[in-house]
């Protein structure tokens with residue numbers, strides 16, 4: 148009797164797992180209990196090939212399981228255009244591990260994981276503030292150039308440069324300057340180490356599949372090893388929030404609310420908060436929201452940008468001919484040893500092509516952040532209800548061999564027209580597309596261009612040992628540590 152009941156239970160369980168829970172979703176790979184398809188992604192680290200293999204098997208739209216959560220993957224540009232671009236608002240919700248966001252942010256606050264009117268208002272303010280830093284007196288360019296200068300001086304003095312550590316510090320200083328108005332100089336470097344180490348631990352803990360599974364259920368979270376995986380992220384989170392709270396408190400004491408201009412993001416935010424008091428949007432301005440917003444800008448802006456610059460240098464080191472061509476263009480167009488500025492950007496198509504190709508090949512987020520449908524939608528004939536998770540799988544678009552033949556090859560000439568001008572592709576979407584695309588795109592592009600152009604304007608860069616190009620599965624792909632050497636090009 149017990150045997151019959153057991154067999155019936157197994158049949159029931161398998162029917163549920165293999166058929167019932169998947170019956171209304173686009174077909175896709177069979178998920179394992181608890182882990183879904185995460186192990187397949189890990190086996191194909193950093194994940195691109197798992198998604199590309201499934202796209203070939205199931206077409207551009209299919210379902211994969213992030214632990215026990217189904218996510219509908221959209222993996223080609225045409226379908227993304229018809230969905231997240233054309234019907235942007237319907238795809239503007241966010242996938243949320245609600246307990247985790249509440250445990251770390253105090254509520255569904257910030258920008259990355261907030262939704263609805265709060266998200267709309269805070270995103271508007273963020274875009275507006277970051278854009279204003281680029282207008283008139285170009286504060287964004289000024290801040291980046293200060294860090295470019297410090298970096299170049301440091302590089303000139305070292306024999307073996309651990310370039311990633313230097314880039315991390317430079318990019319961290321740009322963000323801190325934009326947010327709080329000061330850079331990590333010698334007096335503040337200890338703060339940077341604290342933030343950077345906590346960020347590293349936070350990202351490492353967040354990249355573990357055990358953590359993903361732990362987020363899904365409060366019950367599972369009580370059981371080792373899921374319990375430990377979840378706890379690992381809370382300590383660095385606290386350190387980061389303590390740093391942010393201290394900065395906001397200090398800023399609050401200095402703000403001149405009568406002055407029209409603001410020197411940094413927090414000052415701008417505090418003034419907007421004052422202006423919005425008593426208006427319907429006023430409810431979206433509060434302390435925990437400001438803290439969470441700063442946290443999101445810090446965490447989303449640091450590793451993304453510094454690692455993209457590091458990958459670009461790594462690819463160039465592997466392709467000395469590319470470096471020669473960069474130097475040839477800089478010598479022909481700039482004709483001197485002066486610093487490169489944003490005003491030169493349109494005159495340097497080859498430098499721009501190298502950056503575009505590096506962003507494409509770096510393909511920084513093998514698993515993009517899923518969105519939530521806010522209404523019923525139809526994707527390629529599949530009717531999906533509101534609250535379905537959908538991910539624009541940008542890594543498949545940027546490795547689509549129909550658009551970018553031989554997609555794993557580093558070839559900046561793809562981004563050049565026959566007349567040598569810069570060629571653009573709508574499929575180059577490292578910052579994603581639609582309503583949830585990256586609000587830091589403008590800032591990141593200024594950094595990528597000014598750091599890369601000025602490093603190669605000043606130096607010939609080489610490496611005694613070429614960097615490894617192996618990528619590990621992480622929130623973003625990070626190159627293994629490498630060192631390089633530089634030689635001044637101008638005496």
Ligand code: HEM
Nearest residue numbers: 258259447448451452455577578579583584585586587591
């Ligand atoms: C090379 C650098 C960067 C890359 C490749 C990048 C890429 C991305 C991607 C792919 C997303 C997810 C979009 C989606 O939902 O489909 C995103 C979101 C986001 N990024 Fe970036 N990013 C970069 C730099 C930055 C910087 C410098 C900042 C800070 C100013 C930033 C802030 C954010 C925020 C706040 C979000 C969440 C937006 C929302 O949910 O509304 N990112 N980024």
